[in-house]
Amino acid sequence: MNTLIxxxxxxxxxxxxxxxxxxxxxxxxxxxxxxxxxxxxxxGPHKEIYPYLIQELQPTxxxxxxxxxxQLGMDKF
Amino acid sequence: MLRLTAGRVGSLVARRATVALxxxxxxxxxxxxxxxxxxxxxxxxxxxxxxxPLPDKRYKDILTPADKSLKEKEKGPWGxxxxxxxxxxxxxxxxxxxxxxxxxxxEWKTVVAGVLYCLGLTGLVIxxxxxxxxxxxxxxxxxxxxxxxxxxxxxxxxxxxxxxAAKWDYEKGQWK
Numbered sequence: 001m002n003t004l005i006x007x008x009x010x011x012x013x014x015x016x017x018x019x020x021x022x023x024x025x026x027x028x029x030x031x032x033x034x035x036x037x038x039x040x041x042x043x044g045p046h047k048e049i050y051p052y053l054i055q056e057l058q059p060t061x062x063x064x065x066x067x068x069x070x071q072l073g074m075d076k077f
Numbered sequence: 078m079l080r081l082t083a084g085r086v087g088s089l090v091a092r093r094a095t096v097a098l099x100x101x102x103x104x105x106x107x108x109x110x111x112x113x114x115x116x117x118x119x120x121x122x123x124x125x126x127x128x129x130p131l132p133d134k135r136y137k138d139i140l141t142p143a144d145k146s147l148k149e150k151e152k153g154p155w156g157x158x159x160x161x162x163x164x165x166x167x168x169x170x171x172x173x174x175x176x177x178x179x180x181x182x183x184e185w186k187t188v189v190a191g192v193l194y195c196l197g198l199t200g201l202v203i204x205x206x207x208x209x210x211x212x213x214x215x216x217x218x219x220x221x222x223x224x225x226x227x228x229x230x231x232x233x234x235x236x237x238x239x240x241x242a243a244k245w246d247y248e249k250g251q252w253k
Binding site for chain 2: 001002005006024027028029030031033034035037038040041064065066067069071072073074075076077
C-alpha cells in the first residue's frame with residue numbers, strides 16, 4: 001500500500017476496492033479509513049478525483065460498513 | 078520530527094564511531110547524562126507521513142481493556158460500530174489524521190523575525206564600526222577633490238560618445 005501511494009498516480013477504484021477488502025479480512029478499520037485519506041491526498045489540487053472515487057466505491061463502502069473520513073468529521077480539525 | 082532526526086543522527090554517529098561492540102543505547106547509558114533516549118531503529122517504527130499511510134506499527138502499543146474490547150468488536154461487521162468507535166479505532170492506530178499532518182505551522186514567522194533581528198544587529202555593529210573603528214577617509218573623497226576630478230575627466234573627454242563626457246554640454250558648460 002505504501003508502494004502504491006509512492007507512485008505518481010491516484011489508484012483506480014478497483015485497486016482501492018481490493019485494498020479495502022484486504023483491510024476487512026485483516027479486521028483493520030483504521031487502515032481502511034487511512035487508505036481513503038491517503039488517496040484523497042494523492043489527488044492533490046485536483047479536487048474532483050476524490051468525490052468520483054468515493055462515488056465508485058460507494059457500494060463497497062456500504063457493504064463493508066466503512067465510513068469516509070468526511071462522515072467521521074476527520075477532514076477538519 | 079526534529080527529535081527523531083536528532084536521535085537518528087546521534088545513533089548513526091555513535092555506530093560509526095565505535096567498533097560495534099556496544100549498542101548505541103548501552104553507550105548512552107554508560108555516559109549517564111545524554112539528552113534524549115536512543116530510539117531503537119531495528120524495531121518497526123511509527124511515522125506520520127503523507128507518503129507512508131500505513132506505518133510499520135500501530136501508534137498505540139498499550140491498549141486499555143476498553144480498547145481491547147473495541148478491537149474485538151472490530152472483528153465483526155463494521156456497520157455495527159458507531160462513529161465515535163470508528164474514530165477511537167483510528168486514533169489507536171494513528172496519531173494524526175492527514176489534515177493534521179498537512180497543517181502548516183507559523184514557523185516561517187519566527188524564521189523571518191530571526192533573520193531580520195540578526196540583520197539589525199549586524200547593522201548596529203557596522204554603524205558603530207564606521208563611527209569608532211574605521212580610519213578617516215582618504216583625501217580623494219573630499220568634495221573639492223571630487224569636483225577637480227570630474228573637471229579633469231571632462232577635460233580628458235572620458236567616454237565621449239555614450240558615457241561620461243557625452244552627458245556634458247561643452248558649449249554651454251553644464252550637464253545636459
